[in-house]
Amino acid sequence: xxxxxxxxxxxxxxxxxxxxxxxxxxxxxxxxxxxxxxxxxxxxxxxxxxxxxxxxxxxxxxxxxxxxxxxxxxxxxxxxxxxxxxxxxxxxxxxxxxxxxxxxxxxxxxxxxx
Numbered sequence: 185x186x187x188x189x190x191x192x193x194x195x196x197x198x199x200x201x202x203x204x205x206x207x208x209x210x211x212x213x214x215x216x217x218x219x220x221x222x223x224x225x226x227x228x229x230x231x232x233x234x235x236x237x238x239x240x241x242x243x244x245x246x247x248x249x250x251x252x253x254x255x256x257x258x259x260x261x262x263x264x265x266x267x268x269x270x271x272x273x274x275x276x277x278x279x280x281x282x283x284x285x286x287x288x289x290x291x292x293x294x295x296x297x298x
Contacts, residue, residue, distance in 0.1 A: 229261060
């Protein structure tokens, strides 16, 4: 799950990233991406798989900073960010993946595959 910069080059060479994005990513001390569903679940729900947990980071000079709270819900997880600017939602960002009644667009209708 946690990859070094050598893995960064192998993984991200698949993408056509802007030079600024590549430079920013290469400055990261570590990068995490999921290769399996189990890894994705651990990253999404935290290592303890509890119903809720805080996403926190140690910031030099500030101590521990809480960025978000992750809450497990019946169809996935919800991330509640602490900063107002992170809470703005794009009304077109949601696509529903099941066939239950909904007033939102379905993933299959929007993207043409399941």
